[in-house]
Amino acid sequence: MKRKFITFARILKTGMINFVRNAWLGIAAIAVMVVTLTIVLFSILTNATFNHTIDQIRDKIDISMYLSDEITAEQRDQMLAELKALPNVAAVTYLSKDQALERYKEQNANNPELLSAISQTDNPLPATVQIKPKDLNKISEIKDFLSNPEKEALQSEEPSYSGDRKEAIDKITHATNTLQRAGLVAVVVFAVISMLIIFNTIQMAIFNRRDEITIMRLLGASTSYIRGPFVVETIFYGVVSALISVLFIHAAFVAASSALEASSLGLLDIQYSSDYFYDHFWLLLGMQLVIGILIGAISSIVATKRYLKFKAPK
Numbered sequence: 001m002k003r004k005f006i007t008f009a010r011i012l013k014t015g016m017i018n019f020v021r022n023a024w025l026g027i028a029a030i031a032v033m034v035v036t037l038t039i040v041l042f043s044i045l046t047n048a049t050f051n052h053t054i055d056q057i058r059d060k061i062d063i064s065m066y067l068s069d070e071i072t073a074e075q076r077d078q079m080l081a082e083l084k085a086l087p088n089v090a091a092v093t094y095l096s097k098d099q100a101l102e103r104y105k106e107q108n109a110n111n112p113e114l115l116s117a118i119s120q121t122d123n124p125l126p127a128t129v130q131i132k133p134k135d136l137n138k139i140s141e142i143k144d145f146l147s148n149p150e151k152e153a154l155q156s157e158e159p160s161y162s163g164d165r166k167e168a169i170d171k172i173t174h175a176t177n178t179l180q181r182a183g184l185v186a187v188v189v190f191a192v193i194s195m196l197i198i199f200n201t202i203q204m205a206i207f208n209r210r211d212e213i214t215i216m217r218l219l220g221a222s223t224s225y226i227r228g229p230f231v232v233e234t235i236f237y238g239v240v241s242a243l244i245s246v247l248f249i250h251a252a253f254v255a256a257s258s259a260l261e262a263s264s265l266g267l268l269d270i271q272y273s274s275d276y277f278y279d280h281f282w283l284l285l286g287m288q289l290v291i292g293i294l295i296g297a298i299s300s301i302v303a304t305k306r307y308l309k310f311k312a313p314k
Helices: 002-021 023-060 073-085 097-107 112-119 136-146 163-208 210-218 223-259 270-279 281-307
Strands: 063-066 089-095 128-133
Touching: 002 223, 023 163, 023 223, 023 270, 023 281, 063 136, 073 089, 073 128, 073 136, 089 097, 128 136, 163 223, 163 281, 223 270, 223 281, 270 281
Parallel strands: none
Antiparallel strands: 063 128, 089 128
16 A cells, blocks of 8 residues: 555656656647636636626516406406416416505606696506416417407407517527537537647657657556656646636636626626626636646547557556
8 A cells, every 4th residue: 555655646746847847748738628628617707797697687577468447346256366377377467556656656766747747637557467487488378268259359469578688588599509619619629639639748758758668668667657647747738727717717807897897798697697607616726626627637538549659557
């Protein structure tokens, strides 16, 4: 057990020395890995932000049905029961004429002209039924129900639909899907480039140390002992790249909040992205480290197997 620990410590120490010794060779690999990991992190943040924006808009989407003043309590209760029974209805809220008036006053508290106009007459607002759909793509089912001649006779005017908000959700969803596809392609491309650069870096390191490796083989060094330092070296590439990518995103948020004083950028809510980043900082950092280490280790293992032409591991 002690011997294995000493061997592992030597491999780790040699890998760290190689990392420092080959720093200039590793700069290109680290740079491309930073780009790869930054794209991964940016894609996660924007996806979370867009989903949050969609949820916010979805919560504000409803259908308002205005009841006639002549409707009886029995007719009203029956209609509410039928609405609640519809498959695509998530919630039904009833506002009496007085409640509708109070809400109107709250919504227009800063508009004295509207408040003055409505106070000079009897309550002109109808009783209102607010309907929240489950699936925005199936609003037509509710529309068909409300447009039934029997139901129209119980309404004072046409229902109000939040169509503009649904259109906004469709745009954000499309942007999210496009970003996910573009991000996935970019990550794959840069990950492959990173692995190729690391592959070539390790090839050059093996070539520079070919005499040392030959001596180690003659002395009976195991396959894992020779390969280990190269794997450790590329793992450090991944760790450094992950840290740099996280620091880069952190710097971007600092610049956006202080220098630019921006809270949003088009559909992207920068404030929410920033909050999400810091709330999930350790999770995101851990994910970046794992991805960076995997890219580095896999590249190194493939490179050493190819260029050292090892036999079966001992």
